[in-house]
Amino acid sequence: MTSTKKTGFAIFAAFFFAFAISVANAQEVSGGVKAVQLTGLTGVKNNTKGNIRVENGQMHFVHGKTTADVNAASIQEVVTGADSQKAVGKTIGLMSMAAPYGGGRFLSLFRKKIDTLTIEYRDADGGLHGAIFTLQVGAADVIKKELLAQGARTTATGDVTASGPAATSATSPNTEQKQ
Numbered sequence: 001m002t003s004t005k006k007t008g009f010a011i012f013a014a015f016f017f018a019f020a021i022s023v024a025n026a027q028e029v030s031g032g033v034k035a036v037q038l039t040g041l042t043g044v045k046n047n048t049k050g051n052i053r054v055e056n057g058q059m060h061f062v063h064g065k066t067t068a069d070v071n072a073a074s075i076q077e078v079v080t081g082a083d084s085q086k087a088v089g090k091t092i093g094l095m096s097m098a099a100p101y102g103g104g105r106f107l108s109l110f111r112k113k114i115d116t117l118t119i120e121y122r123d124a125d126g127g128l129h130g131a132i133f134t135l136q137v138g139a140a141d142v143i144k145k146e147l148l149a150q151g152a153r154t155t156a157t158g159d160v161t162a163s164g165p166a167a168t169s170a171t172s173p174n175t176e177q178k179q
Contacts, residue, residue, distance in 0.1 A: 033139045035117070037061055040131030041068045042123070052117075052133065054146035059119070061133075070121050070131070075152035077120035080140040084111040115140035119147075 032051025039046045041061060050063030054072065061068045117133040117140040135143070148154065 032062060033135055033143060035061070035133045035135045035139075037063070037068075038132040038134060040119075040129060041070075042129065044068050052135070052143055054143060054150055057150050059143075059147060059150075070119065072147050072150035072152045074123070075119050075121045075147060077118075077156070078144050078147050078152050078154045079118045079156050080144050081116040081118070082113065082137075083116050083134070084113050085134070113137050117143055119152075 032053045035050060035052045037044055037046075037048045037050065043066075044061065044063065048063050050061050053060050053062070057072050059070045059072055059075070061070075115135045115137055117135060118130065120128065120130045122128060133140075144154070
């Protein structure tokens, strides 16, 4: 009986992994990372949900049937960050504020982590623009790497080195030297 259970478990595991791989490939084929464009893209309303993908030297933000494109070579700065946002919001959040003794404020303590992606770019006329996106955790660094590989530039490396501004020196003019 134990060999039957092991065989059944192996078959179940094989189907599970095959399904998981097919789902991952389907998401990869779609080529997009779910994102919310908070502000900045020309022709796109604030807080618009869509997908970001980077290909052929372009960053595409697809929302509905329309696409906003930014040439990767025109991107002067790409910055990623980590943040959080309310997990319970809008109507339920507003209604819960009416709970007696401040009980509704308790829901505002629940937050979910997100990544932020900020780009600074020049349009075809040389005008400077910026756009801010929120993405699922871990997705912003992937998009940043893809943009940098396609020709975008950045000055923020995220590495702190001894020559950086965080380093202090004993010969600083604001430091007294003991003799």
